[in-house]
Amino acid sequence: MQRKRYAPGRTGSTARTAVALALGLGLGAGLTACSAGTPADDIAVDAKAGPAVPVAPPGRYRTLFEPCGAVPQASLKDLLPGAAALPDAERDKAYRGVAAVTYDTDRRVGCTWKADTPDISHRLSLDIERVVSYDAAVSDDDRAQEVYVRKQLAAGIPVPPTAPPTPTGTATGTLSATGAPTTAATPPGRPTTTGTPPASGAPATGTTATGPTPASTGLEPRVLDGLGEVAYIDDVLGTAGANSHQRVVSVVFRTSNVIVTVSYREQTAGSTEAPDSAELQEKARNLARQLAERLEE
Numbered sequence: 588m589q590r591k592r593y594a595p596g597r598t599g600s601t602a603r604t605a606v607a608l609a610l611g612l613g614l615g616a617g618l619t620a621c622s623a624g625t626p627a628d629d630i631a632v633d634a635k636a637g638p639a640v641p642v643a644p645p646g647r648y649r650t651l652f653e654p655c656g657a658v659p660q661a662s663l664k665d666l667l668p669g670a671a672a673l674p675d676a677e678r679d680k681a682y683r684g685v686a687a688v689t690y691d692t693d694r695r696v697g698c699t700w701k702a703d704t705p706d707i708s709h710r711l712s713l714d715i716e717r718v719v720s721y722d723a724a725v726s727d728d729d730r731a732q733e734v735y736v737r738k739q740l741a742a743g744i745p746v747p748p749t750a751p752p753t754p755t756g757t758a759t760g761t762l763s764a765t766g767a768p769t770t771a772a773t774p775p776g777r778p779t780t781t782g783t784p785p786a787s788g789a790p791a792t793g794t795t796a797t798g799p800t801p802a803s804t805g806l807e808p809r810v811l812d813g814l815g816e817v818a819y820i821d822d823v824l825g826t827a828g829a830n831s832h833q834r835v836v837s838v839v840f841r842t843s844n845v846i847v848t849v850s851y852r853e854q855t856a857g858s859t860e861a862p863d864s865a866e867l868q869e870k871a872r873n874l875a876r877q878l879a880e881r882l883e884e
Contacts, residue, residue, distance in 0.1 A: 646727030646844025654698035670702035727844035815840035834862040
């Protein structure tokens, strides 16, 4: 009988081993593929996590314009009439103005101009503040409104109510969450209104602790319409020595998260007449309107 030639790897046991190894490798690859394809949804999620808190929107403005160049020279000539009589070098210096020292020109800037003569002096100052809220639940605009309201109350000008009535007993002059006063605040240093009717039964409206309210001239400190989103004007008359008077008119307005303050002062020397309120208010308001238009550009 002729014997069969031996061929390595052809025995039954060896073949079975090869098949087993192939199956094992194939099974391992399949397991690996299944593991790699496991969906991300299997990752554990904390069931206690609440819904995402909405973030209040940022303000409209991220930067501020250069203040000393924001007032046209034609306006400065009108606001600083005494500069025309100054020598050329001093006149040019008066029109350039002096920038306020601030630590962050994207948050606050300012500029001051002045022109003095022996009989009269004028001073113009500009302050521009960009308000930023560091509370994610309070927008920049709402925070700016709170700052604006505090300025208006400090000037002694009541703020029209914009929030629902507050419970009885709320402190006078406090602010609500929206920045509006919860009750009418009494300006410091001014007579308070008597809320109790007189014995005769006549209403106490218009009466104060010092007597009747003087007739309105239309030039009193007041809220302004048509300037920014909210605005007011303040007018303070004082003395600066014997036979010397000074009047300071301030116009403050807010547009989004920016608050602009225009302060215009006229001081007279050796004159018994006080600076004209109507003239100063008109000039300050005209400049404030120019700046409001600049913000809208």
